[in-house]
Amino acid sequence: MSTHALGLTLALDERGLHPATRARAHLVVEVTAVVPGIERARPPLSVVLSVDTSGSMAGPPIEHVIQSIDRILTLLEPTDRIGVVGFSNNAYEVAPLAAADAANRRLVSTRAHRLCADGGTNIEAGLTRAAGMMPPRGVHERQVVLLLSDGAPNVGRASAEDLTALARSFRPNVAVSTLGYGPNHHEDLLQAISDAGAGRHHFIADPKVCEMELAQALGAQGDVVAEDVELTLLLEKGVEIARFLGKPEVRFGAAGLKIGVPDLLEGSRFLVVAEVDVSTPREGGSWGLLRASLGYRRAGERERLSVDAGLTIDVGGAVVGHPYRGAGAPASTVDPVVRAKVLCARADEARAEARALADRRQFEGAAAVLRRMIQAIQAEPWFVTNDGSPLAEAVEQLVDEATAMERRPSQEAYSVFRKATMVNGFTHSAPSSTHCSELAISRVAGVLPRAELVVLNGDLAGQRFPLVRAKAVIGRTPTADVVIRDDKVSRQNAAITGQDGRFSVMDLGSTNTSALNGRILSQPEVLSPGDVLRIGDVELRYKEPGRS
Numbered sequence: 303m304s305t306h307a308l309g310l311t312l313a314l315d316e317r318g319l320h321p322a323t324r325a326r327a328h329l330v331v332e333v334t335a336v337v338p339g340i341e342r343a344r345p346p347l348s349v350v351l352s353v354d355t356s357g358s359m360a361g362p363p364i365e366h367v368i369q370s371i372d373r374i375l376t377l378l379e380p381t382d383r384i385g386v387v388g389f390s391n392n393a394y395e396v397a398p399l400a401a402a403d404a405a406n407r408r409l410v411s412t413r414a415h416r417l418c419a420d421g422g423t424n425i426e427a428g429l430t431r432a433a434g435m436m437p438p439r440g441v442h443e444r445q446v447v448l449l450l451s452d453g454a455p456n457v458g459r460a461s462a463e464d465l466t467a468l469a470r471s472f473r474p475n476v477a478v479s480t481l482g483y484g485p486n487h488h489e490d491l492l493q494a495i496s497d498a499g500a501g502r503h504h505f506i507a508d509p510k511v512c513e514m515e516l517a518q519a520l521g522a523q524g525d526v527v528a529e530d531v532e533l534t535l536l537l538e539k540g541v542e543i544a545r546f547l548g549k550p551e552v553r554f555g556a557a558g559l560k561i562g563v564p565d566l567l568e569g570s571r572f573l574v575v576a577e578v579d580v581s582t583p584r585e586g587g588s589w590g591l592l593r594a595s596l597g598y599r600r601a602g603e604r605e606r607l608s609v610d611a612g613l614t615i616d617v618g619g620a621v622v623g624h625p626y627r628g629a630g631a632p633a634s635t636v637d638p639v640v641r642a643k644v645l646c647a648r649a650d651e652a653r654a655e656a657r658a659l660a661d662r663r664q665f666e667g668a669a670a671v672l673r674r675m676i677q678a679i680q681a682e683p684w685f686v687t688n689d690g691s692p693l694a695e696a697v698e699q700l701v702d703e704a705t706a707m708e709r710r711p712s713q714e715a716y717s718v719f720r721k722a723t724m725v726n727g728f729t730h731s732a733p734s735s736t737h738c739s740e741l742a743i744s745r746v747a748g749v750l751p752r753a754e755l756v757v758l759n760g761d762l763a764g765q766r767f768p769l770v771r772a773k774a775v776i777g778r779t780p781t782a783d784v785v786i787r788d789d790k791v792s793r794q795n796a797a798i799t800g801q802d803g804r805f806s807v808m809d810l811g812s813t814n815t816s817a818l819n820g821r822i823l824s825q826p827e828v829l830s831p832g833d834v835l836r837i838g839d840v841e842l843r844y845k846e847p848g849r850s
Contacts, residue, residue: 307527308566309334310596312613314578315640321617322584326544328644329613331535331574333596335527335566344524344738345444345602348383350399352432353417354451354483355388360419363452363484366509370516371414377520377742378402384410385435389428390421391457399435425451426458429468429478429495439475444602446523447472449495450481450506450516454488462491466498474530474599477501477565481519482724484509485717489724497551500529500565505721507811510826513746514773514799521742522567530606531563531598533574540581541591547575547647548654548729565601570732575647586618638684642693645679646728649696653703653723660707660716669707676700688787690780696728698779698793706813722811740771747772747800751846755784755798758834758841762786767842772800775810776837790814790838796823805829805844814838 315328353367371386378384384406385399396417397410432447439445459465469478478499480492483506496503502522506515536558537543543559546552551562563572583589596609652675656668679685679697688694706719755767755776767774767784774783776798778791784798792812799806808826809816816823817836829835833844 306607306609307336307600308531308596308598308609310533310594310609310611312592312594312611313637313640314591314613314615315637315644317635317637319580319582319615319617321582321586324579324581327578327580328640329543329576329578329592330640330643331533331594332643333531333533333563333566333572333574335570336568345442346381346383346440347378347523348385348399348436348443348445349378349520349523350385350387350432350435350447352387352389352393352428352447352449353396354390354423354425354428354453355417355419355421356390356423356453357420358423358453358486359483362509364417364419366512367450367483367516368414368417370513372411373513373746374517374520374742375402375407375410377517377745378407385432386410386414387428387432387435388417389424389431390419391424393424393427393431395431395435399437422457423451423453423455424457425449425455425460425465425491425495426468429465429472433472433476433478436476441604442602444523444526444529445476446501447476447478447499448481448516448519449478449492450483451492452483452487454486454491462494465491466494469495469499473500477523477526477529479503479519479523481506481515482721483512485714485721487721489721493724497564500531500562502564503724505724507718507722508808508825510806511799511801511808514743514801517742517746518739521739522736524738524742525567525736526565526601527568528598529565529601531566531596533561533563534595534597535559535561536593536595538590538592540583542579544577544579547577547644547651550574563596563598564730567732568736570730573643573647573729575644575729582617587616588614589617590614638682641682642685642691645682646692646696649675649679649693649700650727650729652700656703656707657720660720665707665710669704672700672704672707676704688779692728692731695779695781695793699723699728702792702813709813718811719813743772743800746802748803750800750803750805752848753805753829753844753846755835755842756845757786758843760788760840762840769798769805774798776816776842784842786837786840788838788840791840792838795837796835798829799826807835807844 311332380403382402384402386396397413400406436445479501480496481504482492493503504519553560591613593612656671659668753769757765776784776796777794792814794810795812796816806826806828809823829844831846835842
């Protein structure tokens with residue numbers, strides 16, 4: 303049994319190449335975590351919360367953050383450490399980094415309740431002060447900064463280039479994840495900071511769900527299985543990379559191309575996709591295109607491990623590992639499995655291009671970019687709609703975003719939709735829930751009632767969906783927890799969440815609205831037995847069996 307926490311595979315999207323030719327193909331490098339069978343206790347966490355206390359956080363936003371800090375203290379073990387930083391015009395220590403025992407939890411809670419909102423937004427100071435609180439990293443320890451902000455930086459260094467360089471300078475010992483709070487945060491910047499800090503970006507749509515989202519962000523840190531991950535590619539003679547799809551972090555060195563990879567959660571995958579020009583040798587036979595090495599550390603460990611792989615093709619035949627299967631095999635040389643991953647990368651590029659156009663209110667052009675990508679994917683003879691694959695999910699996301707652009711949303715509606723869809727990429731994907739994040743959410747949820755949703759109309763009338771988890775997404779694709787197959791239902795339309803022993807419903811900022819008892823959902827609302835939720839044209843009644 304392999305003891306590695308990561309797997310590494312290399313492939314071309316063309317099954318075979320002719321001798322003495324120059325061809326364009328796509329290289330796909332896939333990093334996956336975890337190899338089945340590996341069970342390890344999570345390492346102790348040292349977490350510094352860096353909280354935006356600028357003037358825009360006054361009122362409910364800062365009040366909910368304070369409540370959330372109280373709640374997440376209960377998620378930590380005594381072997382963990384917790385500290386808090388506040389930042390506005392400058393950054394200041396709220397509570398020092400110390401063991402998450404009973405005495406320090408009381409200290410953190412007491413000092414957090416003194417937080418007040420005033421001044422500007424100095425993200426640079428917030429990051430620097432938080433990272434500076436970290437001591438030299440222990441042998442078995444994971445260090446993380448969780449930065450929460452509701453606006454754009456307007457004090458200190460504010461450019462993406464400067465702030466991403468700062469986050470990158472903390473690696474490999476300190477990871478940075480970000481939480482965008484409310485409708486006015488700078489999602490592009492926070493996403494870039496988390497990418498540079500090898501972390502993740504989370505969206506807090508409403509102060510009422512701050513506890514759940516912060517708990518999930520903290521819980522996810524316990525699900526990280528590999529950190530300080532770096533991929534090295536060494537190309538053989540005759541192979542040139544024309545371009546990488548997307549914007550991976552690439553450096554050129556004597557050992558080859560170095561590509562930064564984020565910290566990886568259990569069950570996640572990370573794709574590196576490149577267009578390559580290949581000049582094949584004159585003689586047929588086995589030919590090596592490139593070698594790859596994946597260096598990493600297990601979460602919280604010091605020892606550096608590596609996984610090596612190579613890609614060899616049979617010139618004049620088939621790519622090793624993807625041979626033709628008998629006389630009935632298709633004449634096409636395209637490998638559908640690998641091409642699907644290429645198209646996921648192209649879908650992410652199309653979404654980024656469309657977003658840039660929509661930012662300039664060029665909605666027709668944005669929709670056209672997305673529709674062309676949808677057509678290109680659907681034209682593939684092997685593509686299957688709604689089969690639950692990453693590519694099928696990518697198509698459904700493209701459909702949602704094209705529909706949103708075609709409706710020419712108001713600036714406010716577009717801003718909310720943009721933030722809600724910012725974190726949904728298909729070249730870096732992770733399960734919607736993992737062990738530690740699920741545990742964290744369930745603790746915030748408390749003891750929930752036995753409940754279900756019952757469909758009242760349409761083809762699914764009478765179908766029951768028991769609410770067995772603390773968070774259930776309602777959408778039209780097979781990956782949703784409550785699947786409603788209807789053209790007027792978005793891929794991820796709404797969510798039922800548990801908090802303090804009650805279920806609530808919230809809209810997820812999709813192209814199709816959600817309504818409760820005839821009122822459009824503009825904020826999370828607590829559910830009561832008998833409430834009717836409308837998603838698209840489908841109505842669902844919330845029931846708690848045993849109660850009226």
